[in-house]
Amino acid sequence: MSKDNMNKNLPSTNLLDKDFKHFSLTIEDDIAWLNIDVKDEAANVISPEVVNELDKACDEISKLSAKGLILYSGKSTGFIAGADVKKFREITDPEEAREFINAGHTACKKLEDLTIPTVAMVEGFCMGGGLEVALACDYIIADDAPSTKLSLPEVKLGIHPGFGGTVRSIRRIGVLQAMPMMLTGKNLLPRQAAKIGLVDMCVPLRQLRNTAIQTVLRKPTKKQAPKSAKLLELGPMRKLVAMQMRKQVASKAKQEHYPAPYALINLWEAHGSVGDEMYAAEAESVLQLGMTDTARNLARVFFLQNRLKALGDKSLFTPKHVHVIGGGVMGGDIAAWCAMQGMKVTIQDISTDALGRVMGRATTGFKRRYRRDKFRIMEAQDNLTPDLHGQGISNADVIIEAIYENLEAKQSIFKEVEAKAKPDAIIATNTSSIPLSDIAKAMKKPQRLVGLHFFNPVFKMPLLEIIYTPKKTNVTVVKQAQSFAAHIGKLPLPVKSSPGFLINRILMPYILEGVTAQQEGIPVAVVDKAAVDYGMPMGPLELADTVGLDICLHVGKILADTVEVTLPTTLDREVAAGKLGKKSGEGFYQWKNGKKQNTGKSDWNGDVDQLQQRLIEKLTNESQKCLDEGIVEDADLLDAGVIFGTGFAPFRGGPMQALNEPE
Numbered sequence: 001m002s003k004d005n006m007n008k009n010l011p012s013t014n015l016l017d018k019d020f021k022h023f024s025l026t027i028e029d030d031i032a033w034l035n036i037d038v039k040d041e042a043a044n045v046i047s048p049e050v051v052n053e054l055d056k057a058c059d060e061i062s063k064l065s066a067k068g069l070i071l072y073s074g075k076s077t078g079f080i081a082g083a084d085v086k087k088f089r090e091i092t093d094p095e096e097a098r099e100f101i102n103a104g105h106t107a108c109k110k111l112e113d114l115t116i117p118t119v120a121m122v123e124g125f126c127m128g129g130g131l132e133v134a135l136a137c138d139y140i141i142a143d144d145a146p147s148t149k150l151s152l153p154e155v156k157l158g159i160h161p162g163f164g165g166t167v168r169s170i171r172r173i174g175v176l177q178a179m180p181m182m183l184t185g186k187n188l189l190p191r192q193a194a195k196i197g198l199v200d201m202c203v204p205l206r207q208l209r210n211t212a213i214q215t216v217l218r219k220p221t222k223k224q225a226p227k228s229a230k231l232l233e234l235g236p237m238r239k240l241v242a243m244q245m246r247k248q249v250a251s252k253a254k255q256e257h258y259p260a261p262y263a264l265i266n267l268w269e270a271h272g273s274v275g276d277e278m279y280a281a282e283a284e285s286v287l288q289l290g291m292t293d294t295a296r297n298l299a300r301v302f303f304l305q306n307r308l309k310a311l312g313d314k315s316l317f318t319p320k321h322v323h324v325i326g327g328g329v330m331g332g333d334i335a336a337w338c339a340m341q342g343m344k345v346t347i348q349d350i351s352t353d354a355l356g357r358v359m360g361r362a363t364t365g366f367k368r369r370y371r372r373d374k375f376r377i378m379e380a381q382d383n384l385t386p387d388l389h390g391q392g393i394s395n396a397d398v399i400i401e402a403i404y405e406n407l408e409a410k411q412s413i414f415k416e417v418e419a420k421a422k423p424d425a426i427i428a429t430n431t432s433s434i435p436l437s438d439i440a441k442a443m444k445k446p447q448r449l450v451g452l453h454f455f456n457p458v459f460k461m462p463l464l465e466i467i468y469t470p471k472k473t474n475v476t477v478v479k480q481a482q483s484f485a486a487h488i489g490k491l492p493l494p495v496k497s498s499p500g501f502l503i504n505r506i507l508m509p510y511i512l513e514g515v516t517a518q519q520e521g522i523p524v525a526v527v528d529k530a531a532v533d534y535g536m537p538m539g540p541l542e543l544a545d546t547v548g549l550d551i552c553l554h555v556g557k558i559l560a561d562t563v564e565v566t567l568p569t570t571l572d573r574e575v576a577a578g579k580l581g582k583k584s585g586e587g588f589y590q591w592k593n594g595k596k597q598n599t600g601k602s603d604w605n606g607d608v609d610q611l612q613q614r615l616i617e618k619l620t621n622e623s624q625k626c627l628d629e630g631i632v633e634d635a636d637l638l639d640a641g642v643i644f645g646t647g648f649a650p651f652r653g654g655p656m657q658a659l660n661e662p663e
Contacts, residue, residue: 016060022050023057024074031216032066032116037074044075045084046129051103054133058110068117068216071137078147079122080130085157088290089299097290101283104129104163108136112168117219121212123205126150127187132165135172138222141212142190144202150193153185154286157302158295158651160264162286170273173197174229179245179268183261197223233272242269257535257651260289297653304640304654308463308493312486319426319484320344323387323396325413327357330430331402333458339383341488346385346392393420398484400452402430405554410434411442418443426480428452429467432504432551433558436469436497447474450481453501454490455645456547463645464490469497493641496631499562500555502638503645505626506655507543508559510619511552514540515568517611524588525599530612535649540615541588542596545581549574563622616658619648623655 015025021039025032034057038044061069073079091097111118111133120126120134123143131150134140142148152161152169160166160182169178177196181188190202200223203211232241245265255262263285271278289295320343324335327349335347385392393399399421401413410429421427427448429439440446451467464485468478478494485492495502517527518541528539544552553571560567574580574587581587582594590597623638632638639654652658 015064016057020053020057023053025057025060027064027066029213030065030067031213032061032064032069034061034069034071035074036071036080041084042075043077043125044073044080044130046080046082046104046133047084047087048100048103050084051100051107055103055107055110058107058114061116062110062114066116068119068219069114069137070119070121070212070216071111071133072121072212073123075124078124079120079126080133081125082128082130082153085299085302089296091290094287094291098283098287101162101286104132105279105283108133108164111136117216119212119215121208122148122150122199123208124148128152128154128161129163129165132161132163132168135165135168136163139215139220140199141208141215142193142199142202143205143208144190145205146189148190148202149187150190150198151185151187152182153187155183155258155260155264156185156298158258158260158292158298159286159289160260160267160282162282164279164282166264166267166282167273167278169198170268171225172223174225175232175241175268175273176229179265182264183245183249197225230274233274238269238272242266254533254535257294257649259292259294263289294651297651297657300639300653300657301643301650304636304643305491307636308491308640308644309486311494312482312484312490312492313479314483314486317397317426317480317483317487319397319487321346321392321396322398322400323348323390323392324400324402325349325390325417326402326404326430328402328404330454330456330458331400332357333456334400334402334430334454335384336380337458338488339380342379342383343488344383344385346387346396348387348390348392390416390420393417394422396421396425398426398428400428400430402454405431405433407434407438410439414439414449415442418445418448426450426477426484428481430454431467433500433555435499436467437472440469440472447472448477449473450477451495451497451501452481452484453495453503455503461645462489462491463503463641464488464492465495465501465503465641465645466492467495467497467501473497491640491644493632493637493645495641496629498629498631500559502626502631502641504555505559505563505631506619506622506642507646508552508555509563509565509622510615511540511544511547512556512565512568512571513615513618515544515552515570516566517614518588519568519570522606522611523601523604525602526604526606526608527611527615528599529602530608531615533608534612534616535652537647545587545589545591545596547581548583549579549581549587563625620655620659624659627656 013026016023024035036044038050118137119139119141120137121141124147126134131152152165154160173196193199194202201211231237242265249261267281267285271281322338322343322345324331324347327347335345339345399417403409417427428450430452436449436451440449443449450473453465453467455461455463466478466481482492514527518524524541528541531539549571553575556567559565578584579586582591585591627635627638635656639656642648642655643650648655
């Protein structure tokens with residue numbers, strides 16, 4: 001049953017007065033139905049006005065003699081997306097922020113205190129403040145479709161749940177289930193949520209409405225954390241659990257960079273969820289976190305991500321068949337990723353051995369992604385087909401070349417591809433350094449060629465650079481490529497074709513400066529720690545090993561002709577000795593089974609702050625040059641690209657934001 005049809009079954013007489021903009025209240029068979037449909041918004045978001053209306057709606061419901069209440073969304077896009085980040089970001093007065101947070105607490109408490117059974121009927125996303133509202137209901141019934149996702153992602157915005165969600169989630173599923181959910185902000189699918197008790201039931205959409213009604217009438221036992229979880233609320237145990245959680249968080253994020261997860265742990269350790277003390281402490285903690293630079297910059301990253309998402313209009317292009325040429329690491333992973341998104345994929349390589357390795361890597365990737373979901377693993381495997389002779393080219397909607405970096409070889413491939421491809425197919429290269437105009441010289445219609453530059457590892461890196469040649473690449477092709485990115489769950493970034501494009505162009509001076517520092521005698525561990533302490537996901541030398549020293553040397557030589565970079569002699573020497581980094585087992589570090597084995601000496605008497613500044617300035621200065629040259633449209637897109645393409649410290653808001661931030 002579609003949401004439109006479901007809503008047609010509800011009575012239309014609204015019991016709320018005309019002053020309500022975002023809620024309507026109806027009665028059917030003595031059950032109250034509260035519909036949230038935020039005016040002038042594509043999705044339901046929580047703002048001060050919405051919170052105030054929820055508060056007043058609860059007052060009206062308390063006067064009714066209804067058998068129960070079902071809260072549902074009038075939007076086809078989901079239940080509630082969470083707080084309106086834009087409006088929350090505009091609140092700069094602490095007292096105004098405190099008023100909003102307290103109003104949210106009051107409204108959720110009124111919903112929780114209603115004397116009739118209350119059900120949150122969830123279809124689609126239910127996130128942040130939306131899930132906090134649902135948790136204030138007695139029961140949560142969810143549509144079991146993959147499009148339904150539940151999460152408390154506030155930590156990604158530099159805060160933690162602030163409408164009582166810290167308390168109610170722990171009371172419902174226990175600290176060992178609730179805390180990881182809040183500390184990571186990860187989405188849960190309905191069945192995962194049901195398994196841990198976050199939702200009471202997940203059912204097919206056609207059964208959702210009736211299940212909600214039956215839940216109101218039958219009033220089953222409410223979900224509560226198991227008794228074993230309640231033992232962890234005792235003082236000594238609480239302290240021990242909190243200490244272990246801090247250790248886990250510290251392995252991934254520094255407190256000075258990301259204070260929110262530590263504040264959340266402190267909150268629970270100090271107050272526990274048994275009494276009501278944690279509610280007031282939660283509100284004050286969120287208020288303090290919301291005023292930090294970290295929260296401001298992470299909110300900026302949220303909007304940057306949304307801007308990239310908006311560049312990929314899925315309606316412009318509907319790809320069903322992807323053909324990948326090249327069975328190496330990148331080609332194989334690109335093929336596997338597209339297969340995971342439900343597309344038919346043919347992969348072409350020169351040998352059956354190479355194709356066998358690709359299929360093996362793909363299967364490993366499928367298992368990692370889908371864990372024990374055998375059906376989805378088999379479905380993804382069925383989507384991926386070896387194609388030794390390139391027969392899939394003529395039927396493909398997207399053709400991606402991902403062979404080694406050799407201009408003549410690529411030109412030969414595209415001459416053949418253009419002759420066989422459908423007139424409306426996207427013809428793309430995954431080149432990491434060769435200008436599009438050079439590759440396209442072999443084509444009769446060079447305007448068809450576009451770059452789709454994926455990043456390694458494809459399974460983790462969200463960015464996809466869409467490379468184009470100004471005044472040559474067809475604009476429609478660029479937009480279709482951006483649409484394709486959206487279809488495969490990547491963030492598209494339009495980038496002007498130039499040596500290194502954007503990400504490699506910015507990263508390489510940073511990497512080479514790290515190599516130069518090591519060449520000068522600064523220990524490897526010291527160089528990398530300086531960058532990690534700044535907030536980078538890994539230091540330049542570990543990154544060089546991960547990318548491959550041979551690749552760094554190759555790209556460095558290309559950039560040396562046009563960009564002010566100096567190639568350290570160390571790179572030539574290491575590559576000549578076969579020390580290529582992670583893939584060969586040895587580079588700046590020793591590697592075993594893909595894991596770094598040693599860090600080497602970490603003592604150094606030099607100025608670490610100066611070293612850190614030296615490394616980061618190479619990255620930020622190159623970012624400024626790229627902006628000046630128009631490699632991307634503006635500073636926001638540059639920051640977005642570098643954050644999602646390199647992992648640049650999100651809490652700093654991007655390199656241009658960091659460059660312009662006052663000391």
